[in-house]
Amino acid sequence: MGNSRRMCHRASLSACASLWRSIPCPRSELRLGYVLACGQSFRWNEWNPEYWTGVLDGRVWTLTQTDDHVWYTVYSKEEGASEEEDGFLNTTKRKRRQKDAEEKRMPCNPPKVIKTEEPEPEKEGRLVGVRVLRQDPTECLFAFICTSNNHISRITGMIERACSSLGRRLCQLDSVVYYTFPTLEALAAGDTKAKLQELGFGYRAKFVTESAQAILSEHGCDWLESLRLAPYEEARSALCALPGVGAKVADCVCLMALDKPQAVPVDTHVWKIAKRDYLPQLGAGNKSLTGRVYKEIGDYFRTLWGPYAGWAQSVLFCSELKKFQGSADRKKPVGKTEPQT
DNA sequence: ACAATACCTCGTGT
């Protein structure tokens, strides 16, 4: 096929300075490692230390940061890659889209938005720089449908395989091939359920395809994005009507894709923390995480932390996850791969 | 409303 010049992950600001642009943003406002590798999204990888690469708005990006700037670079699509909808975008629209992507859709909240409150987790002095991503609603919804009764390492693999199988190829950097996240149409296709099952989705394959089909047939392809303008409770209950979407997944999508900073996803980690540190009475009688308890925890954090409770929850979760992963790392034996002769 | 169970899969740990 076409002359595919081999591209590499860019991992140096100084080597090709003209390829990089920056946004003023101190580390105290945003730490890429906390935001991109704490279970909010599953498709960013730190292939080189401090350089994070992922797909955003149909392009491959690498991000890094210095003390007071976030730096980004965008890779061109490889020759011969199908241009799909780009075909009918005129130049103006295309430029606007590019500008929009670069300036407004960086994977962080506008740093100033969140200055108002001083939630408790921030006072503890650790995990400064956790932010909530503003993700694409489709990717966010279907990624989190995959998280139920699952663990992160498997979730990551599932999503990666789904993108390879159902997404559009963008380019290859070193040995890594990048794809877009599958469209609603691709997820709703007739043979998708079987494909996903082969890719190890288990019973979630059914949730994915049926949710995609329900959205397209009952609402339309722009519906998810339109929920950004709906009130929190309305968006939440609408999402909960989809197969495979319960309170927790709905709150994840509300918080991380639909501009609902008051949404507080209560997962096992947050539930554990809530019982241990905030609402010990919930632990008595080993009650399970019922709908009532779920709401009680969310309401408690909302009164404690105000309208950005969801962000504070992300800080909690990130801290718990770091601890969890840290202890797992310590337990992992080092260097037992090859017995020596 | 609440509790109990099954559910795909696949590291780990026993």
Place this chain on the structure above:
DNA sequence: AACACGAGGTATT
């Protein structure tokens, strides 16, 4: 080497 266990839950009884 077989087997149980649980992982950022949800749907069904």
